[in-house]
Amino acid sequence: MAEAVIVVALLLVAVSATAAVAVRDPVRQSLVLAVLGVVLAVLFTVLQAPDVGLSQLAVGSALTPLLLLLTVRKVRRRGRRDEEGGP
Amino acid sequence: MNGWILTVTAVLGAGVGATLWGVATGPLRRRVVAQNLSTALACPALLLLAQGYERPAYVDLALVLALLGPVGTLVFARLLAGELAGDPPRAGALTWSAAALGAGVVLVLCVVEGPSRALVKLLVVGALLVGGNLLASRALSGGMTGARRG
Numbered sequence: 001m002a003e004a005v006i007v008v009a010l011l012l013v014a015v016s017a018t019a020a021v022a023v024r025d026p027v028r029q030s031l032v033l034a035v036l037g038v039v040l041a042v043l044f045t046v047l048q049a050p051d052v053g054l055s056q057l058a059v060g061s062a063l064t065p066l067l068l069l070l071t072v073r074k075v076r077r078r079g080r081r082d083e084e085g086g087p
Numbered sequence: 088m089n090g091w092i093l094t095v096t097a098v099l100g101a102g103v104g105a106t107l108w109g110v111a112t113g114p115l116r117r118r119v120v121a122q123n124l125s126t127a128l129a130c131p132a133l134l135l136l137a138q139g140y141e142r143p144a145y146v147d148l149a150l151v152l153a154l155l156g157p158v159g160t161l162v163f164a165r166l167l168a169g170e171l172a173g174d175p176p177r178a179g180a181l182t183w184s185a186a187a188l189g190a191g192v193v194l195v196l197c198v199v200e201g202p203s204r205a206l207v208k209l210l211v212v213g214a215l216l217v218g219g220n221l222l223a224s225r226a227l228s229g230g231m232t233g234a235r236r237g
Contacts (some may be wrong), residue, residue: 005096011104018113027167033116034159035175036127039103041148042129045136050145057151061126062159069166 009043030068037061091139093134098188102128116176119163119227124178126156127185127208127220131192134212138196150212157219164226175229182224189216 016036023029037060044053109121130152137145155169162173193213227237 002092005099008096009101012099012107016105016111017106023111025173027117027170028118031122031163033209034122034163035107035117038125038129038152038156039107040104042099042132042136045145045148047131048140048150052141053148054151057148057155061152061155062162064168065159065164069162073166081130 006046009039009046013040026068027047030072033068034061034065037064042059051052057086089139091135094133095139098128098132098135102185102188104134106137109175115167115170115175116174117137117232118177118226119160119171120166120181122163123156123160123220123223123227124181124185125235126152126218127182127189128155130216131189134192134196138199140233146205146208146212150208150215153212153215153219157223160220160223161226164223171227172229178224182220186217186220195237 020032039054041057106121106125110118133149
């Protein structure tokens with residue numbers, strides 16, 4: 001019975017990782033990735049590895065979405081500029 | 088398996104599961120609200136885990152999440168401002184109920200803890216959690232940009 005919380009955390013990680021792959025738009029994907037980072041940190045804590053969970057929280061909850069969104073914004077701007085300046 | 092871990096299982100299964108459903112489907116405004124709520128629900132879960140495993144060091148995880156969760160939501164609110172401006176998210180009742188859950192968990196843990204240094208840490212985590220999530224929710228619904236323009 002004590003493993004119920006581990007099973008729930010594992011299920012959440014599996015579902016959110018599948019959702020991150022299934023969602024096609026990068027902006028929406030970054031939102032699912034942020035949730036995946038938090039759920040992974042909870043899984044690591046449940047498995048008694050709080051140090052891993054701590055670094056996962058620091059990277060997954062804010063840094064990964066920020067990098068993704070900045071990249072998407074830059075790519076879109078470049079695409080728009082090429083459209084305007086292109087032949 | 089004690090009551091704390093049982094509560095964590097319920098919060099994770101029902102609360103975070105529901106936010107996972109919200110973040111994977113629906114329009115963008117629903118997804119950002121669900122992402123904000125997922126951090127607001129995971130933080131009390133981590134606090135309860137620390138109590139359930141009787142490891143006070145695990146409270147650090149909840150402290151980091153209470154700090155970084157609203158920061159992540161603010162990143163979305165800032166970089167998706169253009170797409171959210173025409174269709175601003177409104178989830179007052181959900182945000183307040185998540186904040187109430189966080190406050191309730193912190194209060195119960197404080198009563199169990201009794202006066203000590205850990206109590207101060209718990210109160211700091213609770214204040215960061217509730218304040219940060221209300222702030223992030225307000226930023227998502229466009230309250231911040233309106234204040235800046237006005």
